[in-house]
Amino acid sequence: MERPTPRALAAGLISLLAVAATSLVAGPASAATGTAEPCALPRTDAHHSLGLDDWNGAYPRPDRALDAVMVFLSFPDSRPLTTPAELAADYFPATTRFFQRASYGKFTLRPHPERRWIRMPRPSSAYGIQRDWADDRRSAYLRDAIDAANPRVDFSRYDIVYLVADPDAPGVDSDATKVVNFDRPLRADGTDIRRVVTVFEHHPPDHNVLAHETGHVFDLPDLYHRPSDGKGDWDTYVGDWDVMGSQFGLAPDLFGWHKWKLGWLDDRQVVCVQSSRVLTLEPMSSVPVRGASMGTRLAVIRTGEGTAVGIEARSATGNDGTTCSEGVLLYRIRNETPSGGGPVDVLDTHPGTDACWDRSVYPPLADAPLRVGETYSVPGGHATVEVADRTPSGAWTVRITTGT
Structure with missing residues (x-):
């Protein structure tokens, strides 16, 4: 975080x-x-x-409704103890309500959670997940996540991408939750992905953590x-x-x-x-x-x-x-x-x-x-x-x- x-x-x-x-x-x-x-x-x-x-046109401006996909990532070295629906409920509708109140109704964050786990190709421990993450390992994690999700997710439909890791996987560190901005956008479904929110929170998560991270998506x-x-x-x-x-x-x-x-x-x-x-x-x-x-x-x-x-x-x-x-x-x-x-x-x-x-x-x-x-x-x-x-x-x- x-x-x-x-x-x-x-x-x-x-x-x-x-x-x-x-x-x-x-x-x-x-x-x-x-x-x-x-x-x-x-x-x-x-x-x-x-x-x-x-x-700054590199960021989406929240002066209208924006759509966010939540992708739930599991790993070969751990069997999830929660469901995607349970994790989605940790953040929504609370985060949407926070922004609706803060914006006086001018902005609505519309979540679109995936219903099933998407399996990563490598064990969670292989990515070295931590707060100050090595660039090469973080890049490998992000590439693997987008590649694994791409067959089921049409990224061109969404303004914001949340990558939510299985919180109980042994290599997941909750302190690593953050927004990652790409020097060179990732490309999927004909669209540029300029940044993602990587979520490694415990279940239940820290209060308002997703509102904080989403604020970075809007250049705060x-x-x-x-x-x-x-x-x-x-x-x-x-x-x-x-x-x-x-x-x-x-x-x-x-x-x-x-x-x-x-x-x-x-x-x-x-x-x-x-x-x-x-x-x-x-x-x-x-x-x-x-x-x-x-x-x-x-x-x-x-x-x-x-x-x-x-x-x-x-x-x-x-x-x-x-x-x-x-x-x-x-x-x-x-x-x-x-x-x-x-x-x-x-x-x-x-x-x-x-x-x-x-x-x-x-x-x-x-x-x-x-x-x-x-x-x-x-x-x-x-x-x-x-x-x-x-x-x-x-x-x-x-x-x-x-x-x-």
Whole structure:
């Protein structure tokens, strides 16, 4: 998988950033509406760049229904203890529902699981399956899998390919679950296969793991930090916030910046803040009733040529139903930072405290959102953000003062 299970945490994060609970500050705010475009960072050559001025055509964009085939692979050295139907039920319909909620109904992932095992030509132990997989052995596995499946699967019908290995085979390592991008596409049924999701999960699998991996299929980056020695905390960048950081997070809904990139938020729901103003932010995870306005979901402050700060409301609704805390979340975005290098980091507006040690993947960031009556100064003197109140409908009123 893309990152390991949560561990007990021994120490809190110490930050120099300050937050103060204050009375509301009176003063004028600009009523100019502006557009979102000035805050749309340009896409760079970084792997899974978070620039979003255009779409990388090498990836399918999930702004419509997409079809995914699930191929179940068995091996000569092991007799499966589960059925393809049981393994398919581990992931669907849960993954489809996750994306339907996250996209506000704009995207549907349609799974097409094969009904029978497809036998690989070699024992599972022959492929050396592990997290940091030798290229030659991984390539052999992928070629064998596509060749074995091709007589029964018409790959030209599908947008996404999941290769699901027998979880009980002796050579299968659950830590190897990941998306593989091909330098040269594999060819089958007259179509190019540019990437596949290789699934080696236990039965039952880790929570939201397929949503995380599928996010990579849509050009989203890893948001966790992988220590160089493999030890220590993996979740120091974003904690529980966003499934691309941790599939175990308490608030796994995607950041508004990701939703803007994917086309689930458009410029009507995004405000580029260029002067002081007051905004009402609808919770990112709340799905509006049919016919109702989406409202403003994301505010962005451009802080440099390739950097910005995102501001959004997070509440215990939808995909965030198990969140540890509610409020207004702030995070930095960098378009030149590659996947796994920290392209997003959540700003800890309560650096001296933490929350939910028994549930959070990284308690120091579990209480990161600002609450009503609190003010936070964005690093670099770009702005202050004050949460004025919460409306009866559950939205958050935010006063942003620029140039301070």
